Amino acid sequence: MQCTRWSIVVPVKTLIRAKTRLAAAAGPYRADLAVAVACDTVSAALRCPLVARVVVVTADPVPARRLAEVGAHVVADPDRGLNTALRFGAVEAVRLAPADAIGALQADLPALRPAELEHVLAAAAEFEQSFVPDAADVGTTFYGVRPGVPFLPGFGGESRARHLSGGAKELTLDGVSSVRRDVDTVEDLREALALGVGPATAAVAALLNSV
Secondary structure (H helix, E strand, O other): OOOEEEEEEEEEEOOOOOOHHHHHHHHHHHHHHHHHHHHHHHHHHHOOOOOOEEEEEEEEEEHHHHHHOOOOOOEEOOOHHHHHHHHHHHHHHHHHHHOEEEEEEOOOOOOOOOOHHHHHHHHHOOEEEEEEOOOOOOOOEEEEOOOOOOOOOOOOHHHHHHHHHHEEEEOOOOOOHHHHHOOOOHHHHHHHHHOOOOOOHHHHOOOOOOO
16 A cells, blocks of 8 residues: 655744743743744654655745755745645645645654654544644644645634644644644643754753753
């Protein structure tokens, strides 16, 4: 059986708006931390055997440059909200590879393991649309659709309930903690560090006093 190939869309905020809840802990390194986390997320996704490409959507030239250097295909964010950015990226993904499945992945998964993402994508390929809840079972870290299925992400706030009400299959998989561990708070960062983060995040985290 042929494996489904995926285009992964990753939205990246402008640095002035990124990781504001980590401002007290990160201090002058907040922007550096946000870029590092995004770079580790994208790098790990690109190492996943089922991922053909990562399309990054951002309006900020700094992460745009760094993420292009790690191999992402970068497009400009229309700056009309998170889900609009994701849909915009999905249009570009379809243009690049119309036969591939499309997944949306949060940019703040610094502990992401390619093998765990592969497990998620293999499971997601069995359903028209599916998602992975975050570690708190409130938000969403991944949403995906099979080729040809309308891409209708509902990220933001209580997105787990939103995706469920939209008919997406919730993927309750063992052994995918790195896919679920997004980072918004200092405690989230500590938990990600305990899982083992990528080199860019580890380098910036070593400069912080509060983690």
